[in-house]
Amino acid sequence: MNYDLPALLSHVDAHIEDSLERLKDILRIPSVSTDPAFADDVRRCAEHMGGLLRELGMETTVHDTEGHPMVVAHDPGPGTDDAPTILYYGHYDVQPADPYDLWESDPFDPQIVDHPDGTRIVARGADDDKGQLMTFIEAMRTWKEVHGSLPVRVIVLLEGEEESGSASLDPFLESHRDELKADACVICDTGMWNRTTPAVTTMLRGIVGVEAILHGPGHDLHSGMYGGAVLNPINALSRIVGALHDDQGRVQVEGFYDDVDEPAELETWQGLGFDEAAFLASAGCDTSVGEAGRSVLERTWSRPTCDANGIYGGYQGAGGKTVIASSAGVKLTCRLVPDQDAEKIRAGLIKFFEDRTPPGGRWEFLGEGAFPAIRVPTDSPWLQAALDGLESVWGTSPVLMGCGGSIPVVGSFQSILGLDSLLVGFGLDDDRVHSPNEKYDLSSFHNGIKSHVAILGRFAEAASA
Amino acid sequence: MNYDLPALLSHVDAHIEDSLERLKDILRIPSVSTDPAFADDVRRCAEHMGGLLRELGMETTVHDTEGHPMVVAHDPGPGTDDAPTILYYGHYDVQPADPYDLWESDPFDPQIVDHPDGTRIVARGADDDKGQLMTFIEAMRTWKEVHGSLPVRVIVLLEGEEESGSASLDPFLESHRDELKADACVICDTGMWNRTTPAVTTMLRGIVGVEAILHGPGHDLHSGMYGGAVLNPINALSRIVGALHDDQGRVQVEGFYDDVDEPAELETWQGLGFDEAAFLASAGCDTSVGEAGRSVLERTWSRPTCDANGIYGGYQGAGGKTVIASSAGVKLTCRLVPDQDAEKIRAGLIKFFEDRTPPGGRWEFLGEGAFPAIRVPTDSPWLQAALDGLESVWGTSPVLMGCGGSIPVVGSFQSILGLDSLLVGFGLDDDRVHSPNEKYDLSSFHNGIKSHVAILGRFAEAASA
Numbered sequence: 042m043n044y045d046l047p048a049l050l051s052h053v054d055a056h057i058e059d060s061l062e063r064l065k066d067i068l069r070i071p072s073v074s075t076d077p078a079f080a081d082d083v084r085r086c087a088e089h090m091g092g093l094l095r096e097l098g099m100e101t102t103v104h105d106t107e108g109h110p111m112v113v114a115h116d117p118g119p120g121t122d123d124a125p126t127i128l129y130y131g132h133y134d135v136q137p138a139d140p141y142d143l144w145e146s147d148p149f150d151p152q153i154v155d156h157p158d159g160t161r162i163v164a165r166g167a168d169d170d171k172g173q174l175m176t177f178i179e180a181m182r183t184w185k186e187v188h189g190s191l192p193v194r195v196i197v198l199l200e201g202e203e204e205s206g207s208a209s210l211d212p213f214l215e216s217h218r219d220e221l222k223a224d225a226c227v228i229c230d231t232g233m234w235n236r237t238t239p240a241v242t243t244m245l246r247g248i249v250g251v252e253a254i255l256h257g258p259g260h261d262l263h264s265g266m267y268g269g270a271v272l273n274p275i276n277a278l279s280r281i282v283g284a285l286h287d288d289q290g291r292v293q294v295e296g297f298y299d300d301v302d303e304p305a306e307l308e309t310w311q312g313l314g315f316d317e318a319a320f321l322a323s324a325g326c327d328t329s330v331g332e333a334g335r336s337v338l339e340r341t342w343s344r345p346t347c348d349a350n351g352i353y354g355g356y357q358g359a360g361g362k363t364v365i366a367s368s369a370g371v372k373l374t375c376r377l378v379p380d381q382d383a384e385k386i387r388a389g390l391i392k393f394f395e396d397r398t399p400p401g402g403r404w405e406f407l408g409e410g411a412f413p414a415i416r417v418p419t420d421s422p423w424l425q426a427a428l429d430g431l432e433s434v435w436g437t438s439p440v441l442m443g444c445g446g447s448i449p450v451v452g453s454f455q456s457i458l459g460l461d462s463l464l465v466g467f468g469l470d471d472d473r474v475h476s477p478n479e480k481y482d483l484s485s486f487h488n489g490i491k492s493h494v495a496i497l498g499r500f501a502e503a504a505s506a
Numbered sequence: 507m508n509y510d511l512p513a514l515l516s517h518v519d520a521h522i523e524d525s526l527e528r529l530k531d532i533l534r535i536p537s538v539s540t541d542p543a544f545a546d547d548v549r550r551c552a553e554h555m556g557g558l559l560r561e562l563g564m565e566t567t568v569h570d571t572e573g574h575p576m577v578v579a580h581d582p583g584p585g586t587d588d589a590p591t592i593l594y595y596g597h598y599d600v601q602p603a604d605p606y607d608l609w610e611s612d613p614f615d616p617q618i619v620d621h622p623d624g625t626r627i628v629a630r631g632a633d634d635d636k637g638q639l640m641t642f643i644e645a646m647r648t649w650k651e652v653h654g655s656l657p658v659r660v661i662v663l664l665e666g667e668e669e670s671g672s673a674s675l676d677p678f679l680e681s682h683r684d685e686l687k688a689d690a691c692v693i694c695d696t697g698m699w700n701r702t703t704p705a706v707t708t709m710l711r712g713i714v715g716v717e718a719i720l721h722g723p724g725h726d727l728h729s730g731m732y733g734g735a736v737l738n739p740i741n742a743l744s745r746i747v748g749a750l751h752d753d754q755g756r757v758q759v760e761g762f763y764d765d766v767d768e769p770a771e772l773e774t775w776q777g778l779g780f781d782e783a784a785f786l787a788s789a790g791c792d793t794s795v796g797e798a799g800r801s802v803l804e805r806t807w808s809r810p811t812c813d814a815n816g817i818y819g820g821y822q823g824a825g826g827k828t829v830i831a832s833s834a835g836v837k838l839t840c841r842l843v844p845d846q847d848a849e850k851i852r853a854g855l856i857k858f859f860e861d862r863t864p865p866g867g868r869w870e871f872l873g874e875g876a877f878p879a880i881r882v883p884t885d886s887p888w889l890q891a892a893l894d895g896l897e898s899v900w901g902t903s904p905v906l907m908g909c910g911g912s913i914p915v916v917g918s919f920q921s922i923l924g925l926d927s928l929l930v931g932f933g934l935d936d937d938r939v940h941s942p943n944e945k946y947d948l949s950s951f952h953n954g955i956k957s958h959v960a961i962l963g964r965f966a967e968a969a970s971a
Contacts, residue, residue, distance in 0.1 A: 246730060248730070248828065250826045252826070257791070258789045258790050258791050259789065259790015259791065260789075260790055262789050263910075263911060264811075264813050264815060264839060264841070265711060265713070265841060265909070265910040265911025265912060266806065266910050266911055267789050267806065267910070268806070268811045268813045268839075268841050268910060269796045269797065269805040269806055269809055269810075269811035269813075269841065269910070270785075270794050270795070270796045270802045270805035270806045271786070271789050271791045271794065271795055271796075272791065272793075272795040273795075273813050273814060275747075275813075275814035275815075275816070275817045275836075276747065276748070276750065276751065276812075276813065276814050278744070278817075279743070279744040279745075279747035279748040279814065279817065279836075280744075280747075280748030280749075280751070281748070282740075282741065282744035282745075282748070283741070283744040283745030283746070283747070283748035283749065284745075284748065285741065286741065286745070320735075321736070324723045324724065324725075324727050324732050324736050325723050325724015325725055325832070326722070326723050326724065326736045326737065326866055327866065328737075328865050328866045329735050329736065329866075330735070330736055330737040330738075330864065330865050330866050331734045331735045331736075332734065337735045340734040340735035341731065341732065341733070341734055341735045344734055345734075346729075346733045346734035347741075348729050348733045348734075348738050348740075348741065348830055349738060349740035349741050349744065349819075349820065350729060350740075350820050350821050350826060350827055350828060350829050350830070350831070351740070351819065351820035351821035351822055351826075351827070351829075351831070352740045352743075352744065352817055352818065352819050352820065352834060353817065353818055353822050354814075354816065354817050355814065355815050355816035355817060355837070356815050356816035356837060357816055357818050357822075361715045361717070361815060361837055361839065361873065362815055362816070362837075363713065363815060363839055363911075364815050364816075365813055365815070366815070366816070367790070369817060371740070371744075372820070372821060372826055372827075374729060374733075374826065374828055376729065376730060376733050376734065399795065400793050400795050401791055401792065401793045401794075401795050408826065444730070445728075445730045445731050445732070445733060445734070446728060446730025446731055446828075447730060
């Protein structure tokens with residue numbers, strides 16, 4: 042369908058205060074999904090979101106699940122046969138707000154706050170994910186108000202358990218596979234490159250974890266009576282964990298790098314002018330430590346890792362105790378990059394430990410589940426549409442970003458619905474997501490709405506091209 | 507003075523039931539020194555012990571301390587000028603008896619129990635140390651009853667804080683240095699070689715501990731966002747702890763073995779027929795692990811160690827958490843052998859860590875205090891007297907044993923009073939010291955009394971030789 046982008050964007054500008062009021066209404070509902078005390082608020086938020094989508098004329102259902110409700114809305118789009126279907130995902134639940142005393146205002150009474158970097162809205166969920174999901178809902182409202190319909194078929198899927206493990210998500214996707222059939226998927230839960238440069242996240246690392254427990258003596262022993270003559274599981278485990286990396290920071294698990302390639306985006310990243318010092322400062326570090334000869338962006342976006350997340354054994358209290366522990370354990374996770382097979386890596390890790398079993402030692406391995414890494418095809422027309430839409434609003438080329446972490450829903454969409462996700466979000470590094478005084482810049486909100494307005498138009502064009 | 511050993515030993519036999527009743531009386535007092543709820547019982551036990559020593563005609567004082575009372579008794583001996591003074595040490599406090607439900611009888615209601623290995627008395631403190639200290643007190647009673655006096659001057663020192671850290675011991679020794687001046691010292695708190703072979707413990711390992719904490723990032727980090735690009739203190743610490751030993755199990759701390767010699771007793775130990783399988787079974791181990799080319803006895807008696815007693819860092823709960831810890835720590839103790847300088851080893855350990863400080867890491871070291879190893883001179887006439895006395899009662903050569911653990915009082919006697927200790931005790935490996943159903947074999951008690959009777963006589967002879 043033909044559309045008038047300047048008119049759409051002007052409409053966003055003219056009604057931004059109304060958009061903001063609708064965001065505030067949602068932020069006032071303490072939809073904390075992890076705490077059963079807030080279960081009624083979570084449901085109230087789901088119903089509220091359903092109401093907003095119905096207001097836009099969408100066929101909306103608030104589905105009960107084993108956990109919190111799942112909101113699904115369908116919009117027929119322009120009514121043409123060739124209109125593609127785009128699935129939009131966001132989550133309406135939020136992290137707990139405690140510790141409350143570190144908030145400068147009530148976390149559930151949103152405040153507009155002036156700041157040298159730009160005015161922001163402060164509340165729990167201002168960014169994650171209520172502010173973000175409202176950018177695409179307000180964009181849809183704009184299209185409806187200006188042109189009477191959306192330029193593509195739309196499914197909106199709003200989850201209420203993202204902050205509490207998404208237990209109901211996969212079963213719901215399985216049982217609603219046909220209803221959720223789409224051509225592309227947009228997830229609005231990620232960040233920009235910086236305050237003025239938008240981004241699409243095209244690489245997400247996966248993860249696989251193993252907990253390895255080395256058992257030795259039958260019970261804790263007196264280190265005077267037995268020390269020197271029996272296996273000390275802590276010393277032995279340390280030696281093996283210490284051997285996981287060589288002097289160059291490379292993981293020594295057999296075949297670990299077999300399927301690891303240099304990403305197509307690598308050259309682009311080198312030109313980004315990434316501020317390593319600022320990144321390290323945010324971690325309280327003064328130097329980057331990792332695989333030799335790799336930049337920080339490679340180390341966190343495109344290289345796999347093997348990090349101990351926890352280690353334990355023997356006496357843990359203050360002072361000392363002259364004990365030889367009967368066992369010691371380490372919790373390890375490997376961050377994976379595209380094409381690494383999580384189960385192959387898990388097996389390699391276990392083999393690494395087994396090959397080094399010390400005399401008198403016996404292993405116990407724990408840990409299940411894994412997410413493979415995600416790579417969004419960079420030659421996809423949907424990605425190009427998103428990039429074009431972002432550039433038309435922000436006036437600068439969007440960055441194709443990687444992300445060191447995992448967003449499980451992306452994997453679920455890929456494995457259950459067969460859908461690649463476009464990760465388009467407007468969060469900033471200083472948004473204090475999951476922390477007190479969470480905020481969302483009004484520029485993120487305002488230009489985010491405009492971005493989704495433009496991207497919706499580009500999606501329609503991409504389908505008819 | 508002349509004495510009649512057969513008459514003395516017959517007297518022990520004839521009055522063994524009375525001796526046992528006196529032991530039972532002491533065992534009925536729950537003198538648990540670690541638990542303030544038992545403070546009155548500890549004092550009652552001190553007064554009871556004082557009463558027993560006064561009954562023998564000794565000049566006895568129950569001294570108040572900052573903690574529990576110290577009982578000191580003096581006996582003038584035979585009244586001859588050349589009689590030596592022997593200091594006897596024991597402790598009248600006991601470990602807590604819990605868990606009570608694992609006891610087959612009330613821990614403070616001593617029971618005589620028949621057993622295929624020999625009749626025993628079961629109660630908390632039956633061995634450690636009430637049964638043991640009563641062997642020398644009953645031996646002194648025997649001398650008084652048969653010959654009217656002891657053959658040597660005697661000081662009895664009974665401590666009430668051995669099981670709770672001996673905080674008052676060193677200050678008491680310092681402030682009573684003159685009063686406690688002696689020619690030799692006997693400590694009755696160790697074991698026999700086996701049920702039929704007595705022993706004198708002549709080597710005790712010392713100990714020095716260091717807790718090394720490696721600090722990295724300023725706070726715990728998300729392992730997705732930062733993993734691969736910052737120091738992981740757990741991985742780095744493991745690598746360093748793992749480097750503490752080489753493939754031969756030798757400690758890699760600089761200068762660690764500089765002052766370590768082969769003990770004079772080594773050849774004797776090789777002839778002892780030590781039952782390694784039984785030793786390992788008691789630890790729930792099926793193989794001995796330690797310094798290559800060394801026997802179990804060497805590994806635990808005459809070789810120094812470096813054991814991690816605890817390690818910690820990051821997430822410790824069930825399941826996983828994708829965190830990079832800001833720090834990780836290890837609690838290490840080295841068991842020391844004679845001539846090793848504890849402070850030199852401590853400095854070597856710290857240097858070992860500092861030499862391996864990873865980029866982005868910073869150390870914090872904790873831990874104070876150390877006990878050097880103890881070696882009783884094997885050419886001492888007092889040791890020879892003890893060995894002769896033991897052999898005359900048991901009819902077999904006593905073993906010169908080492909001990910992997912430390913007995914701090916031995917170091918205090920050496921450093922404060924300038925006294926070498928003779929460690930003569932009658933405990934057995936299966937006495938369940940510190941555990942439920944603690945016992946002492948009646949053969950240990952009975953022959954223990956006889957042993958001290960004989961040793962007292964040999965001491966008098968040694969002095970006049």
